[in-house]
Amino acid sequence: MTLASISAEFADLAWGPHMLVLLVGGGLFFILYSRFIPFRYLGHAVAIVRGKHPDKGAVGHISHAGALSSAMAGTVGMGNIGSVAVAIVVGGPGAIFWMWISAIVGMATKFFTCTLAIMYRGKDENGQVQGGPMYIITQGLGKKWHFLAVFFCVVGLVGNFPLFNTNQLVQILKEWLIIKPGFYGEDQPTFWLDLSMGIVVMFLVASVILGGIKRIASVASSVVPTMILLYMSCAFYVIATHIEEIPGYFSLIVEQAFSLNSVGGGILGTMLIGIRRAAFSNEAGIGTEVMAHGSAKTSEPVKEGLVAMLGPAIDTLLVCSATAMIILISGVWQTTDVSGVSLSARAFESTMPGVGPYLLIVCVFFFSISTIFTQAFYGGQCFSFLFGAKRVKYYQYFFLLAILFAATATLDEIVNIIDGAYALMAIPTMVSALLLAPKVKAAADDYFARLNKR
Secondary structure (H helix, E strand, C coil): CCHHHHHHHHHHHHCCHHHHHHHHHHHHHHHHHCCCHHHHHHHHHHHHHCCCCCCCCCCCCECHHHHHHHHHHHHCCHHHHHHHHHHHHHHCCHHHHHHHHHHHHHHHHHHHHHHHHHHCCEECCCCCEECCHHHHHHHHHCHHHHHHHHHHHHHHHHHCCCHHHHHHHHHHHHHHHHHCCCCCCCCCCCHHHHHHHHHHHHHHHHHHHCCHHHHHHHHHHHHHHHHHHHHHHHHHHHHHHCHHHHHHHHHHHHHHHCCCCCCCCHHHHHHHHHHHHHHHHHCCCCCHHHHHHCCECCCCHHHHHHHHHHHHHHHHHHHHHHHHHHHHHHCHHHCCCCCHHHHHHHHHHHHCCCCHHHHHHHHHHHHHHHHHHHHHHHHHHHHHHHHCHHHHHHHHHHHHHHHHHHHHCCHHHHHHHHHHHHHHHHHHHHHHHHHCHHHHHHHHHHHHHHHHHC
16 A cells, blocks of 8 residues: 555545534534624724734733734645635535535634633643643643643644645745746756755744744744745735626536536535535644634733634635636636646646746745744644643754655645644544533624624
8 A cells, every 4th residue: 555545545444524513513503602702893803903902911922913823824835826726626615615604614614723722731841831622621620631741742743744835835835936937857856855845844843933932923924924825815916807707607606516427426425525625725623723823912812712713704705716716717627637736837828928937936925934833833732731831842853844744745645644634633622622612602692792892
Protein backbone atom coordinates (compact mmCIF):
# COMPACT_ATOMS: atom_id res chain seq x y z
CA MET A 1 0.00 0.00 0.00
CA THR A 2 1.15 3.52 -0.81
CA LEU A 3 0.84 6.68 1.27
CA ALA A 4 -1.76 7.92 -1.22
CA SER A 5 -4.01 4.86 -0.77
CA ILE A 6 -3.59 4.76 3.02
CA SER A 7 -4.36 8.47 3.38
CA ALA A 8 -7.39 8.20 1.08
CA GLU A 9 -8.81 5.32 3.12
CA PHE A 10 -8.14 7.23 6.34
CA ALA A 11 -9.96 10.35 5.09
CA ASP A 12 -12.95 8.43 3.72
CA LEU A 13 -13.35 6.53 6.99
CA ALA A 14 -13.09 9.69 9.08
CA TRP A 15 -15.50 11.66 6.87
CA GLY A 16 -18.49 9.34 6.84
CA PRO A 17 -22.12 10.45 7.21
CA HIS A 18 -21.52 10.69 10.97
CA MET A 19 -19.58 13.92 10.33
CA LEU A 20 -22.62 15.34 8.56
CA VAL A 21 -24.65 14.68 11.68
CA LEU A 22 -21.99 16.04 14.01
CA LEU A 23 -21.02 19.25 12.19
CA VAL A 24 -24.21 20.24 10.39
CA GLY A 25 -26.60 18.66 12.86
CA GLY A 26 -24.68 20.13 15.78
CA GLY A 27 -24.61 23.55 14.15
CA LEU A 28 -28.35 23.44 13.47
CA PHE A 29 -28.89 22.59 17.13
CA PHE A 30 -26.86 25.66 18.14
CA ILE A 31 -28.93 27.87 15.82
CA LEU A 32 -32.25 26.62 17.17
CA TYR A 33 -31.07 26.50 20.79
CA SER A 34 -29.90 30.12 20.62
CA ARG A 35 -33.12 31.12 18.82
CA PHE A 36 -31.05 32.90 16.14
CA ILE A 37 -30.32 35.67 18.66
CA PRO A 38 -26.52 35.89 18.07
CA PHE A 39 -27.17 36.55 14.37
CA ARG A 40 -29.05 39.72 15.32
CA TYR A 41 -25.92 41.16 16.91
CA LEU A 42 -23.47 40.87 14.01
CA GLY A 43 -23.38 44.67 13.78
CA HIS A 44 -22.35 44.74 17.43
CA ALA A 45 -19.62 42.21 16.61
CA VAL A 46 -18.21 44.56 13.98
CA ALA A 47 -18.22 47.38 16.54
CA ILE A 48 -16.29 45.17 18.99
CA VAL A 49 -13.63 44.45 16.37
CA ARG A 50 -13.34 48.18 15.68
CA GLY A 51 -12.52 48.69 19.37
CA LYS A 52 -15.72 50.44 20.43
CA HIS A 53 -16.29 48.19 23.45
CA PRO A 54 -12.88 47.68 25.13
CA ASP A 55 -12.36 45.40 28.14
CA LYS A 56 -10.14 47.36 30.49
CA GLY A 57 -7.96 45.22 32.73
CA ALA A 58 -9.10 41.96 31.13
CA VAL A 59 -6.76 38.97 30.95
CA GLY A 60 -5.46 37.69 27.64
CA HIS A 61 -2.71 38.38 25.14
CA ILE A 62 -4.26 40.05 22.10
CA SER A 63 -7.18 42.31 21.15
CA HIS A 64 -10.49 41.16 19.65
CA ALA A 65 -9.24 42.34 16.25
CA GLY A 66 -5.95 40.52 16.79
CA ALA A 67 -7.76 37.32 17.74
CA LEU A 68 -10.02 37.56 14.69
CA SER A 69 -7.05 38.35 12.44
CA SER A 70 -5.07 35.41 13.86
CA ALA A 71 -8.04 33.09 13.39
CA MET A 72 -8.64 34.50 9.90
CA ALA A 73 -4.95 34.04 9.12
CA GLY A 74 -5.52 30.37 9.86
CA THR A 75 -8.66 30.14 7.70
CA VAL A 76 -8.31 32.71 4.92
CA GLY A 77 -5.57 30.95 3.05
CA MET A 78 -5.24 28.18 0.53
CA GLY A 79 -8.54 26.76 1.76
CA ASN A 80 -10.23 29.66 0.00
CA ILE A 81 -8.27 29.29 -3.23
CA GLY A 82 -6.98 25.74 -3.60
CA SER A 83 -9.62 23.95 -1.55
CA VAL A 84 -12.50 25.58 -3.46
CA ALA A 85 -10.91 24.36 -6.68
CA VAL A 86 -10.68 20.85 -5.20
CA ALA A 87 -14.36 21.05 -4.20
CA ILE A 88 -15.46 21.95 -7.74
CA VAL A 89 -13.27 19.31 -9.40
CA VAL A 90 -14.29 16.49 -7.02
CA GLY A 91 -17.88 17.46 -6.19
CA GLY A 92 -18.93 19.74 -9.02
CA PRO A 93 -20.39 23.25 -8.65
CA GLY A 94 -23.04 21.90 -6.25
CA ALA A 95 -20.39 21.43 -3.55
CA ILE A 96 -20.21 25.23 -3.25
CA PHE A 97 -23.86 25.35 -2.13
CA TRP A 98 -23.11 22.97 0.72
CA MET A 99 -20.07 25.04 1.63
CA TRP A 100 -22.44 28.01 2.00
CA ILE A 101 -24.85 26.05 4.18
CA SER A 102 -21.98 24.75 6.28
CA ALA A 103 -20.68 28.31 6.73
CA ILE A 104 -24.03 29.65 7.96
CA VAL A 105 -24.36 26.75 10.36
CA GLY A 106 -20.70 27.20 11.27
CA MET A 107 -21.33 30.78 12.39
CA ALA A 108 -23.53 29.45 15.19
CA THR A 109 -20.96 26.76 15.99
CA LYS A 110 -18.22 29.37 16.29
CA PHE A 111 -20.37 31.49 18.59
CA PHE A 112 -20.71 28.59 21.02
CA THR A 113 -17.17 27.19 20.78
CA CYS A 114 -15.41 30.57 20.98
CA THR A 115 -17.60 31.80 23.84
CA LEU A 116 -16.56 28.65 25.68
CA ALA A 117 -12.92 29.42 24.80
CA ILE A 118 -13.09 32.50 27.06
CA MET A 119 -15.32 30.93 29.72
CA TYR A 120 -12.96 28.02 30.29
CA ARG A 121 -9.39 29.17 29.89
CA GLY A 122 -6.46 27.48 31.55
CA LYS A 123 -2.83 28.28 32.26
CA ASP A 124 0.25 26.59 30.90
CA GLU A 125 3.28 25.78 33.04
CA ASN A 126 4.64 29.29 32.43
CA GLY A 127 1.51 30.78 33.97
CA GLN A 128 0.28 32.14 30.62
CA VAL A 129 -3.49 32.18 30.07
CA GLN A 130 -4.44 29.88 27.17
CA GLY A 131 -7.64 28.75 25.51
CA GLY A 132 -8.76 25.90 23.31
CA PRO A 133 -10.92 22.77 23.23
CA MET A 134 -8.53 20.97 25.60
CA TYR A 135 -9.12 23.59 28.29
CA ILE A 136 -12.85 23.72 27.58
CA ILE A 137 -12.97 19.97 28.14
CA THR A 138 -10.84 19.84 31.30
CA GLN A 139 -12.15 23.05 32.89
CA GLY A 140 -15.76 22.74 31.77
CA LEU A 141 -16.44 19.01 31.80
CA GLY A 142 -14.01 17.91 34.51
CA LYS A 143 -11.03 15.60 34.84
CA LYS A 144 -12.98 12.49 33.89
CA TRP A 145 -13.10 13.89 30.34
CA HIS A 146 -9.34 14.49 30.23
CA PHE A 147 -8.89 11.65 27.72
CA LEU A 148 -10.97 13.64 25.22
CA ALA A 149 -8.68 16.67 25.64
CA VAL A 150 -5.63 14.47 25.09
CA PHE A 151 -7.25 12.96 21.99
CA PHE A 152 -7.87 16.43 20.53
CA CYS A 153 -4.28 17.48 21.12
CA VAL A 154 -2.78 14.31 19.66
CA VAL A 155 -4.71 14.58 16.38
CA GLY A 156 -4.24 18.37 16.51
CA LEU A 157 -0.48 17.91 16.28
CA VAL A 158 -1.01 16.35 12.84
CA GLY A 159 -3.95 18.51 11.76
CA ASN A 160 -1.96 21.69 12.33
CA PHE A 161 1.11 20.69 10.36
CA PRO A 162 1.58 23.18 7.47
CA LEU A 163 0.92 20.62 4.77
CA PHE A 164 -1.70 22.02 2.38
CA ASN A 165 -0.54 25.63 2.41
CA THR A 166 3.10 24.71 1.87
CA ASN A 167 2.28 22.24 -0.90
CA GLN A 168 0.11 24.68 -2.82
CA LEU A 169 2.47 27.63 -2.31
CA VAL A 170 5.37 25.64 -3.75
CA GLN A 171 3.15 24.44 -6.61
CA ILE A 172 2.08 27.89 -7.82
CA LEU A 173 5.54 29.44 -7.40
CA LYS A 174 7.15 26.54 -9.27
CA GLU A 175 4.62 26.55 -12.09
CA TRP A 176 4.40 30.28 -12.79
CA LEU A 177 7.79 31.66 -11.77
CA ILE A 178 10.12 28.83 -12.76
CA ILE A 179 8.59 26.36 -15.24
CA LYS A 180 6.43 28.65 -17.42
CA PRO A 181 9.23 31.23 -17.95
CA GLY A 182 11.42 28.35 -19.15
CA PHE A 183 13.91 28.19 -16.29
CA TYR A 184 13.05 24.52 -15.73
CA GLY A 185 11.72 21.91 -18.14
CA GLU A 186 8.13 20.71 -17.69
CA ASP A 187 9.20 17.09 -18.12
CA GLN A 188 12.09 17.24 -15.65
CA PRO A 189 11.76 15.67 -12.18
CA THR A 190 10.93 18.38 -9.67
CA PHE A 191 11.76 16.72 -6.34
CA TRP A 192 14.94 18.71 -5.71
CA LEU A 193 13.32 21.91 -6.93
CA ASP A 194 10.36 21.33 -4.60
CA LEU A 195 12.69 20.55 -1.71
CA SER A 196 14.76 23.68 -2.32
CA MET A 197 11.66 25.86 -2.33
CA GLY A 198 10.47 24.12 0.83
CA ILE A 199 13.75 25.00 2.55
CA VAL A 200 13.26 28.69 1.69
CA VAL A 201 9.71 28.61 3.09
CA MET A 202 10.96 26.80 6.20
CA PHE A 203 13.50 29.50 7.05
CA LEU A 204 10.98 32.27 6.39
CA VAL A 205 8.43 30.65 8.72
CA ALA A 206 11.06 30.00 11.40
CA SER A 207 11.82 33.73 11.60
CA VAL A 208 8.29 34.45 12.85
CA ILE A 209 6.84 31.42 14.66
CA LEU A 210 9.49 31.42 17.35
CA GLY A 211 8.05 34.77 18.49
CA GLY A 212 4.72 33.31 19.69
CA ILE A 213 1.12 34.47 19.35
CA LYS A 214 1.86 38.18 19.85
CA ARG A 215 4.19 38.30 16.88
CA ILE A 216 1.84 36.11 14.83
CA ALA A 217 -1.11 38.41 15.66
CA SER A 218 0.96 41.46 14.76
CA VAL A 219 1.89 40.05 11.36
CA ALA A 220 -1.62 38.72 10.71
CA SER A 221 -3.31 42.00 11.66
CA SER A 222 -1.32 43.86 9.02
CA VAL A 223 -1.17 41.24 6.27
CA VAL A 224 -4.55 39.48 6.26
CA PRO A 225 -6.90 42.48 5.75
CA THR A 226 -4.68 43.85 2.96
CA MET A 227 -4.56 40.53 1.12
CA ILE A 228 -8.31 40.00 1.46
CA LEU A 229 -8.83 43.47 -0.04
CA LEU A 230 -6.47 42.74 -2.96
CA TYR A 231 -7.98 39.32 -3.63
CA MET A 232 -11.56 40.58 -3.45
CA SER A 233 -10.71 43.52 -5.72
CA CYS A 234 -9.54 41.04 -8.36
CA ALA A 235 -12.67 38.95 -7.84
CA PHE A 236 -15.02 41.92 -8.08
CA TYR A 237 -13.32 42.98 -11.32
CA VAL A 238 -13.88 39.54 -12.86
CA ILE A 239 -17.45 39.34 -11.61
CA ALA A 240 -18.25 42.89 -12.80
CA THR A 241 -16.96 42.15 -16.30
CA HIS A 242 -19.12 39.00 -16.46
CA ILE A 243 -22.07 40.24 -14.43
CA GLU A 244 -24.66 38.96 -16.90
CA GLU A 245 -23.40 35.38 -16.37
CA ILE A 246 -23.54 35.38 -12.57
CA PRO A 247 -27.26 34.46 -12.13
CA GLY A 248 -26.71 31.44 -14.36
CA TYR A 249 -23.81 30.22 -12.25
CA PHE A 250 -25.78 30.63 -9.03
CA SER A 251 -28.55 28.56 -10.62
CA LEU A 252 -25.99 25.94 -11.66
CA ILE A 253 -24.62 25.72 -8.11
CA VAL A 254 -28.08 25.19 -6.58
CA GLU A 255 -29.18 22.79 -9.32
CA GLN A 256 -26.05 20.65 -9.00
CA ALA A 257 -26.35 20.62 -5.20
CA PHE A 258 -29.53 18.57 -5.49
CA SER A 259 -28.68 16.59 -8.61
CA LEU A 260 -28.70 12.81 -8.41
CA ASN A 261 -26.17 12.74 -11.25
CA SER A 262 -23.66 15.23 -9.84
CA VAL A 263 -19.90 14.70 -10.12
CA GLY A 264 -19.71 14.13 -6.37
CA GLY A 265 -21.88 11.01 -6.51
CA GLY A 266 -25.42 12.21 -5.85
CA ILE A 267 -26.77 14.61 -3.25
CA LEU A 268 -25.13 12.98 -0.21
CA GLY A 269 -21.74 12.72 -1.92
CA THR A 270 -21.82 16.35 -3.04
CA MET A 271 -22.97 17.41 0.42
CA LEU A 272 -20.12 15.61 2.17
CA ILE A 273 -17.55 17.07 -0.23
CA GLY A 274 -18.89 20.58 0.36
CA ILE A 275 -18.84 20.12 4.13
CA ARG A 276 -15.30 18.70 4.05
CA ARG A 277 -14.03 21.65 2.06
CA ALA A 278 -15.93 24.16 4.22
CA ALA A 279 -14.47 22.62 7.38
CA PHE A 280 -11.01 22.99 5.89
CA SER A 281 -11.79 26.54 4.83
CA ASN A 282 -13.45 28.11 7.90
CA GLU A 283 -12.58 25.48 10.56
CA ALA A 284 -15.94 25.89 12.34
CA GLY A 285 -16.32 23.03 14.80
CA ILE A 286 -12.75 21.80 14.25
CA GLY A 287 -11.32 23.55 17.31
CA THR A 288 -8.29 25.30 15.87
CA GLU A 289 -9.79 28.78 15.74
CA VAL A 290 -10.91 28.34 19.36
CA MET A 291 -7.26 28.56 20.41
CA ALA A 292 -6.78 31.94 18.70
CA HIS A 293 -9.99 33.39 20.13
CA GLY A 294 -9.10 31.94 23.52
CA SER A 295 -6.11 34.29 23.59
CA ALA A 296 -8.29 37.41 23.28
CA LYS A 297 -8.01 40.07 25.95
CA THR A 298 -11.58 40.13 27.24
CA SER A 299 -13.65 39.42 30.33
CA GLU A 300 -16.86 38.97 28.32
CA PRO A 301 -16.98 35.50 26.71
CA VAL A 302 -20.02 36.36 24.59
CA LYS A 303 -18.21 39.26 22.95
CA GLU A 304 -15.55 36.93 21.62
CA GLY A 305 -18.21 34.48 20.47
CA LEU A 306 -19.85 37.24 18.44
CA VAL A 307 -16.52 38.31 16.94
CA ALA A 308 -15.79 34.69 15.97
CA MET A 309 -19.06 34.51 14.01
CA LEU A 310 -17.63 36.94 11.48
CA GLY A 311 -15.01 34.36 10.46
CA PRO A 312 -17.15 31.98 8.35
CA ALA A 313 -19.04 34.94 6.86
CA ILE A 314 -15.84 36.52 5.57
CA ASP A 315 -14.01 33.30 4.86
CA THR A 316 -16.57 31.12 3.10
CA LEU A 317 -19.55 33.28 2.14
CA LEU A 318 -17.33 36.04 0.75
CA VAL A 319 -13.84 34.84 -0.21
CA CYS A 320 -14.69 31.24 -1.17
CA SER A 321 -17.70 32.40 -3.19
CA ALA A 322 -15.47 34.83 -5.07
CA THR A 323 -13.03 32.03 -5.93
CA ALA A 324 -15.87 29.77 -7.06
CA MET A 325 -17.26 32.44 -9.38
CA ILE A 326 -13.86 33.06 -10.98
CA ILE A 327 -13.37 29.33 -11.62
CA LEU A 328 -16.89 28.87 -13.01
CA ILE A 329 -16.68 31.99 -15.20
CA SER A 330 -13.35 30.87 -16.66
CA GLY A 331 -14.66 27.43 -17.60
CA VAL A 332 -11.25 25.85 -16.93
CA TRP A 333 -12.78 23.41 -14.45
CA GLN A 334 -14.33 21.63 -17.47
CA THR A 335 -11.31 21.73 -19.78
CA THR A 336 -8.30 20.79 -17.66
CA ASP A 337 -7.31 17.92 -15.39
CA VAL A 338 -5.41 20.03 -12.83
CA SER A 339 -6.76 20.77 -9.36
CA GLY A 340 -6.04 22.93 -6.36
CA VAL A 341 -4.23 26.22 -6.76
CA SER A 342 -3.11 25.30 -10.29
CA LEU A 343 -6.75 25.34 -11.40
CA SER A 344 -7.34 28.67 -9.65
CA ALA A 345 -4.26 30.15 -11.36
CA ARG A 346 -5.51 29.07 -14.77
CA ALA A 347 -8.89 30.59 -13.97
CA PHE A 348 -7.18 33.90 -13.15
CA GLU A 349 -5.15 33.62 -16.37
CA SER A 350 -8.35 33.15 -18.36
CA THR A 351 -10.32 35.97 -16.72
CA MET A 352 -7.44 38.44 -16.19
CA PRO A 353 -4.97 37.64 -19.01
CA GLY A 354 -1.34 38.46 -18.33
CA VAL A 355 -1.59 39.95 -14.86
CA GLY A 356 -4.12 37.60 -13.19
CA PRO A 357 -1.88 34.69 -12.18
CA TYR A 358 0.75 37.03 -10.75
CA LEU A 359 -1.76 38.94 -8.64
CA LEU A 360 -2.92 35.54 -7.41
CA ILE A 361 0.67 34.58 -6.57
CA VAL A 362 0.99 37.66 -4.33
CA CYS A 363 -2.23 36.75 -2.50
CA VAL A 364 -1.32 33.06 -2.27
CA PHE A 365 2.11 33.85 -0.85
CA PHE A 366 0.83 36.03 1.98
CA PHE A 367 -2.28 33.91 2.63
CA SER A 368 -0.18 30.74 2.84
CA ILE A 369 2.58 32.17 5.01
CA SER A 370 0.16 33.83 7.46
CA THR A 371 -1.82 30.58 7.70
CA ILE A 372 1.35 28.61 8.40
CA PHE A 373 2.24 31.07 11.17
CA THR A 374 -1.13 30.53 12.82
CA GLN A 375 -0.96 26.74 12.42
CA ALA A 376 2.38 26.80 14.24
CA PHE A 377 0.68 28.49 17.19
CA TYR A 378 -2.22 26.01 17.16
CA GLY A 379 0.06 22.99 17.03
CA GLY A 380 2.27 24.48 19.72
CA GLN A 381 -0.74 24.86 22.00
CA CYS A 382 -1.61 21.19 21.55
CA PHE A 383 1.98 20.15 22.25
CA SER A 384 2.17 22.46 25.29
CA PHE A 385 -0.94 20.85 26.79
CA LEU A 386 0.51 17.37 26.34
CA PHE A 387 4.15 17.92 27.24
CA GLY A 388 4.50 21.39 28.78
CA ALA A 389 5.06 24.88 27.42
CA LYS A 390 8.81 24.73 28.00
CA ARG A 391 9.15 21.94 25.44
CA VAL A 392 7.20 23.64 22.64
CA LYS A 393 10.41 24.39 20.78
CA TYR A 394 10.74 20.67 20.00
CA TYR A 395 7.36 20.70 18.26
CA GLN A 396 8.38 23.80 16.33
CA TYR A 397 11.37 21.90 14.94
CA PHE A 398 9.11 19.05 13.77
CA PHE A 399 6.69 21.65 12.39
CA LEU A 400 9.45 23.21 10.30
CA LEU A 401 10.58 19.80 9.03
CA ALA A 402 6.97 19.04 8.02
CA ILE A 403 7.27 21.92 5.55
CA LEU A 404 9.86 19.89 3.64
CA PHE A 405 7.56 16.86 3.49
CA ALA A 406 4.65 19.03 2.33
CA ALA A 407 6.73 20.64 -0.40
CA THR A 408 7.54 17.26 -1.97
CA ALA A 409 4.29 15.30 -1.40
CA THR A 410 1.34 15.06 -3.80
CA LEU A 411 -1.81 17.16 -3.42
CA ASP A 412 -4.02 14.08 -2.87
CA GLU A 413 -1.82 12.80 -0.04
CA ILE A 414 -1.83 16.19 1.68
CA VAL A 415 -5.58 16.76 1.37
CA ASN A 416 -6.42 13.30 2.71
CA ILE A 417 -4.11 13.57 5.73
CA ILE A 418 -5.49 16.96 6.75
CA ASP A 419 -9.11 15.99 6.06
CA GLY A 420 -8.82 12.92 8.26
CA ALA A 421 -7.14 14.81 11.10
CA TYR A 422 -9.74 17.61 10.96
CA ALA A 423 -12.58 15.10 11.19
CA LEU A 424 -11.06 13.55 14.32
CA MET A 425 -10.43 16.99 15.87
CA ALA A 426 -14.09 17.88 15.36
CA ILE A 427 -15.29 15.05 17.60
CA PRO A 428 -14.01 16.40 20.97
CA THR A 429 -14.66 20.01 19.91
CA MET A 430 -18.32 19.45 19.02
CA VAL A 431 -19.05 16.97 21.83
CA SER A 432 -17.76 19.39 24.48
CA ALA A 433 -19.61 22.34 22.93
CA LEU A 434 -22.89 20.43 22.81
CA LEU A 435 -22.56 19.32 26.43
CA LEU A 436 -21.74 22.85 27.60
CA ALA A 437 -24.28 24.65 25.39
CA PRO A 438 -26.53 25.57 28.37
CA LYS A 439 -23.61 27.48 29.92
CA VAL A 440 -23.22 29.51 26.74
CA LYS A 441 -26.93 30.23 26.48
CA ALA A 442 -27.04 31.47 30.08
CA ALA A 443 -24.04 33.74 29.49
CA ALA A 444 -25.54 35.03 26.24
CA ASP A 445 -28.91 35.80 27.82
CA ASP A 446 -27.16 37.73 30.58
CA TYR A 447 -24.89 39.67 28.20
CA PHE A 448 -27.64 40.65 25.77
CA ALA A 449 -29.92 41.70 28.64
CA ARG A 450 -27.19 44.00 30.00
CA LEU A 451 -26.41 45.30 26.51
CA ASN A 452 -30.03 46.20 25.83
CA LYS A 453 -30.25 48.20 29.08
CA ARG A 454 -27.46 50.57 28.04
